[in-house]
Amino acid sequence: MYVRHLGLRDFRSWAHVDLELEPGATVLGGPNGYGKTNLVEALWYSSTLGSHRVANDAPLIRSGADRAVISTIVVNEGRELAVDLEIAAGRANKVRLNRSPVRHGREVVGVLRAVLFAPEDLALVRGDPSERRRYLDELASIRRPRIAGVRADYAQVLRQRTALLKSGSGALYRGDRSVLDTLDVWDAQLALHGSELMAARIDLVNALAPEVEKAYQLLAPGTRTAAVVYRPKLELFAADANPTTADLQEALLAELGRRRNAELERGVCLVGPHRDELELRLGDRPVKGFASHGESWSMALALRLASYELLTSEGAEPVLLLDDVFAELDTARRRALAGVAASAEQVLITAAVPDDVPADWVARHIRINVTEGDDGRVSELIGTTT
Known part of the structure; x- marks a missing residue:
């Protein structure tokens, strides 16, 4: 299983992003506060319909907007499934599976299977x-x-x-x-x-x-x-x-x-x-x-x-999400976690310091920057290297 596409509209610091992803390791890099964790949080929300950082949805909507949208395309054994989540302020959230509305949001739980490692753990x-x-x-x-x-x-x-x-x-x-x-x-x-x-x-x-x-x-x-x-x-x-x-x-x-x-x-x-x-x-x-x-x-x-x-x-290898977790670990624990992550079909890592990522990993690197907008900081992608 892997995520092929992540799209965000007015989610946290992201006004708009369409991110194409691939199997293997992807490192999301940039200084603290630039929006790296927001990307991982969006994927976790798509998996569980909840945030690992806040108890309610209101903080997920970018300042000045009245809704946020998370769109993912998940590939599982060659089959693509699209999940679109609209998070509304003061209204029920809307959920679509393969562009068709579903009666209950929980019907999309399990489409994206993920395991998240974060400092909050x-x-x-x-x-x-x-x-x-x-x-x-x-x-x-x-x-x-x-x-x-x-x-x-x-x-x-x-x-x-x-x-x-x-x-x-x-x-x-x-x-x-x-x-x-x-x-x-x-x-x-x-x-x-x-x-x-x-x-x-x-x-x-x-x-x-x-x-x-x-x-x-x-x-x-x-x-x-x-x-x-x-x-x-x-x-x-x-x-x-x-x-x-x-x-x-x-x-x-x-x-x-x-x-x-x-x-x-x-x-x-x-x-x-x-x-x-x-x-x-x-x-x-x-x-x-x-x-x-x-x-x-x-x-x-x-x-x-x-x-x-x-x-x-049990037959459904999940996507691994590693949110700045290597920075919290000593050498032995980093090595043990890296050994497991290296074999995963897809792993996404956020890192403020490049040295936090194991040096021998073959990974795609995506750099993130922020600009100052009318409604505060806005995150943006500035480059991709392999």
Whole structure:
């Protein structure tokens, strides 16, 4: 799989660009702040329908514009697929596949399979559990595109149920018992979609765990064994259990019933996969709070390398996106990452300093510049060398 074309309109610092890409390695070069990462971010958005840098879409639209457009042409086993994403300010985004509108944006998830390495990856190890849940859910959706719909359905149920819980306590105080019947309905929906999401995560972690162990040993040979464990907030299951979707649905319903009073008192949803954790371990200790800076970086890289190896082993080698990541690594970790990236069908690297890229790589180099426009800095391509 590789991206043949990337087109942007009013995306971040890019007013307009049409970039023809090829298999192999491409280095996007230029000083910091020139728009290199914005190109990688656009490709990641095309893959996952989300940014790795911001939680909402508003910052993606160039200052002064009311929409941004990302257009990609992906080649997979000789077949070309075109994805066009229109990101609108204050309106629903529009999505086209092969120039035809699709009903739900999630229908294009999986067209471009990508694995992104970025400085923000350290948050996978040191950040909140939500960072690790997002990592799992994005990878699960790329691996099994149907999961993107499960995620969307669960998120909608969670919003509706949370809104009901916020108003439910007052309704009960006024004697309106109908809120309990409505909660029963939302409990059933949360258990239905939540169990599917949890089952997908558990299946993913079971497949991912040996790849994480191997990747960490590649990055830090002879050190402690790395492990990943999915920790559902359900007391009925041990960490090493392998429950079915039906088991999880039943357990969620039971836990929702047990914690209903607490949820009504607090006005928040205390049960469901949005509260679960992906635990990272080195030897017999959790990584968070105990690992050194170098160990934390190795674990973050191991998670991304494991993603790449898992997707590749399942028959869909992803595009590798390396966003200024070599600058963060020591020589040994650079060498290990470069060894994996060198064999990828397509890899795109951003680098502010040419020396950050392995000297023995055969790569196409694209230089980026900026000019000052009426609406701030505008990025532009200034040359390509091989």
